[in-house]
Amino acid sequence: MAEAVYLLCALTSLACAALLLRSYRRSRMSLILWTSLCFVGFALNNVLLFVDLALIGPHIDLSVFRNTAALAGVSILLFGMIMLETS
Amino acid sequence: MTQSELPREVQELIAQHITSVEQLEVLLLLREHADREWSASAVSEEIRTSERSAAARLADLRTRGFLTSREDAGVTLYRFDPLTDTLRRAVASLSQVYRERRYTIIDLIFSKPIDRLRVYADAFRIRKDDSDG
Amino acid sequence: MNTFLLGATTLACAAVALFFFRYWRRSHDRLFAILAAAFGLLMLERIVLSSVPAQLEGRHWIYLVRLLAFVLIIAGVIDKNWPRRRA
Numbered sequence: 038m039a040e041a042v043y044l045l046c047a048l049t050s051l052a053c054a055a056l057l058l059r060s061y062r063r064s065r066m067s068l069i070l071w072t073s074l075c076f077v078g079f080a081l082n083n084v085l086l087f088v089d090l091a092l093i094g095p096h097i098d099l100s101v102f103r104n105t106a107a108l109a110g111v112s113i114l115l116f117g118m119i120m121l122e123t124s
Numbered sequence: 125m126t127q128s129e130l131p132r133e134v135q136e137l138i139a140q141h142i143t144s145v146e147q148l149e150v151l152l153l154l155r156e157h158a159d160r161e162w163s164a165s166a167v168s169e170e171i172r173t174s175e176r177s178a179a180a181r182l183a184d185l186r187t188r189g190f191l192t193s194r195e196d197a198g199v200t201l202y203r204f205d206p207l208t209d210t211l212r213r214a215v216a217s218l219s220q221v222y223r224e225r226r227y228t229i230i231d232l233i234f235s236k237p238i239d240r241l242r243v244y245a246d247a248f249r250i251r252k253d254d255s256d257g
Numbered sequence: 258m259n260t261f262l263l264g265a266t267t268l269a270c271a272a273v274a275l276f277f278f279r280y281w282r283r284s285h286d287r288l289f290a291i292l293a294a295a296f297g298l299l300m301l302e303r304i305v306l307s308s309v310p311a312q313l314e315g316r317h318w319i320y321l322v323r324l325l326a327f328v329l330i331i332a333g334v335i336d337k338n339w340p341r342r343r344a
Contacts, residue, residue: 039317042324049327053248053334060247066240069247090317104262111269111299118276121240241284248288248337 043087050080071117078110130228134221137214138232141188143239145230146173150181151190152219154204161194161201190215263307270300291333298326 057073085103093099142148149171154162164179171178182202185191189207193200206212222229233239274296281289302322309316 039320042317042320046320046323046327049331053330056250056334057247060249064243064247066243066247068240068244072244072247086320100259101262104259104266108262108266108269111266111273111296115269115272115276118273238284241280241286241289244280245284245286245288245337248334250334250338 040087040091043083043091047080047083047087050076050083054080068117068121071113071120075110075114078106078108078113081106082110130221130225130232131217133210133214134218134229135232137211137218138229139236141190142233143184143242145233146171146177147181147184148218148222148229148233150178151185151204151215152222154185154191154202155215155219158204161203163199163201167202260307263303267300267303267307270296270303274300288333288337291329291336295326295329295333298322298329302326 054073054076057069057076061069061073082103085099085106089097089099089103142151150167153167153170162182164182165175167173167182168175168178179200182191182193182200186193186202189211190204191202192205193202195201206215218229274293277289277293277296280286281293302319305319305322309319
């Protein structure tokens, strides 16, 4: 059950990232690229969560890596939003 | 001439009413031929867009007070007839500036924050739909 | 380290949610309201995650909040792509 949740979150993030990357190629609006990268970060976060909790046992802890991926993703988006505001 | 040197009435008109270059083209087309009535299909042939998109632009411009309309045998016909003289003068001024400084006007339309948000929101679309928005 | 990362992500999610809220107020596009809600949920999830002990049984239920956030994003994208009635 929990594994399915992690995978679904990862797939959703990847789908959003792909959709937005395609849109970015068309519109070249930088905020779309940042949003796309944010979803890449979320996807990485969720994939690592799945690997960490479902595939490998409790002896290895990837929590720092997965939390860093999420923070990097959302920071990129926030950076993009602030850049748009000041441009 | 930079954007800030455009006539004030033109800047205000774009800020308040103009949402896209296509909408602007529709408005200027009807202004140029203010003596006749236009259906959505006639407009779509003239400015090369889909009829559905032209119909949406025309209805929007009527709501904004630039056009009047009447029904004729199930077809809506539009005519350039602004609600106020101020609006009429502003469109005349915009029309002239658009002829001389087309790219300045297009840049101004695309630099509107609301337009950027529309582009951003449309990035979440799976299909490219040119007849909407 | 993880608590720090979760805290930073919480604040970044909150800021992003506020940006999306403002985009919604400006454009009246439902997608932005949905994205604001989704990032709000992601923020809440991080707050709960960092305040429960790591070994707690049933910790994965918290990730259902994350799933809800991603389901919201999917719903928003579907809503955006749904053919809309003409005004």
